[in-house]
Amino acid sequence: MVSIMGKKAGSNRLKRQMMPAFWQVPRKAYRFAIRPIPGPHPIDRCYPLGVLLRDVLKVVSNMRETEKVLHNGYVYVDGVKRYDVHFPVGLMDVVELQPLKKVYRLVPRDGLILKPIEIAEGEKMEKEKNLKICKVVRKHTVKGGRIQYTLHDGRNILDDPKLNGITINDSILIKVPGQEVIDTVKMEKGALALITAGDNAGTTGRIVEVKEGTITLPKRVVVESDSKRLEIPADIVIAIGRERPLLSI
Incomplete structure (x- = not known):
């Protein structure tokens, strides 16, 4: 049998x-x-x-x-x-x-x-305790022509006027457990950034340059911290504020 x-x-x-x-x-x-x-x-x-x-x-x-x-x-x-x-x-x-x-x-x-x-x-x-910074890891069009933003923790946000101009690698401050958009931060020159992995994990600094990727190299971000410059893949950097961090980190 x-x-x-x-x-x-x-x-x-x-x-x-x-x-x-x-x-x-x-x-x-x-x-x-x-x-x-x-x-x-x-x-x-x-x-x-x-x-x-x-x-x-x-x-x-x-x-x-x-x-x-x-x-x-x-x-x-x-x-x-x-x-x-x-x-x-x-x-x-x-x-x-x-x-x-x-x-x-x-x-x-x-x-x-x-x-x-x-x-x-x-x-x-x-x-x-009700606020969270999330990084946009994907942006695409879904049924009905609506724009969907996927965040680093698996959340999805559909069309929101506050997200106009936001793209992959930018950050969104949301209210939890709902997903109300409170603020946004673009990954661009002058923004504050936090390195999330590697030997420099936990280092914060200001972005001085964003380098677009090539066939062989990923998109990189140059972060200045304590008078030294670190060139880090954008995948392991998250924007956390402009003049100051949006949250205590």
């Missing part, structure tokens, strides 16, 4: 030797770690929510406590309750821990691709 079985789903765990380098998890303590589920961020540029709470923020002691905290609806990501320890959190995401009254934004810092930075409690926290 031939048994017919459906295709097995992917594993929900990851060997620790295969973890991204920026995960602050001991590699030799245990064999496996949590694997992020497919979602708004790629696996090499995100934390699973369980790892963030247990190993990075250290607000829980073990995964059983983590699951209980999430099940009770105490954790919000970009203003939405999240219940899954595997949910991926990445660049510019806002994580709110309601019982502790703490809010964190994930940004590059100190050479790490992602590091949670606490937003100071008070008026600033109440304002900034």
Whole structure:
């Protein structure tokens, strides 16, 4: 008798030797770690929510406590309750821990691709926890001749008068969990920029030149920071403001 079985789903765990380098998890303590589920961020540029709470923020002691905290609806990501320890959190995401009254934004810092930075409690926290800077990674025309903008965290925004002139690599300040457009920043000379990957991850500076790509080279951005100039691929640079950053980073 031939048994017919459906295709097995992917594993929900990851060997620790295969973890991204920026995960602050001991590699030799245990064999496996949590694997992020497919979602708004790629696996090499995100934390699973369980790892963030247990190993990075250290607000829980073990995964059983983590699951209980999430099940009770105490954790919000970009203003939405999240219940899954595997949910991926990445660049510019806002994580709110309601019982502790703490809010964190994930940004590059100190050479790490992602590091949670606490937003100071008070008026600033109440304002900034609902705001997020997103980078435009795709722009195309959809049915009906409408323009759709795809952002770095998988969001899509259809025609909006505030986005006239905005193109790929520019940034949009939106309100979460909705997607109301608050402000925009073009990736152009004079804008403030943040490097999101590589040895200079977390470095901020002012754009002094934007170089168009060629057949062999990608589009590059020259960023001036601390009296030195860095020529970085535009893919790993995000515009964060004009005279000053739109948010605390």
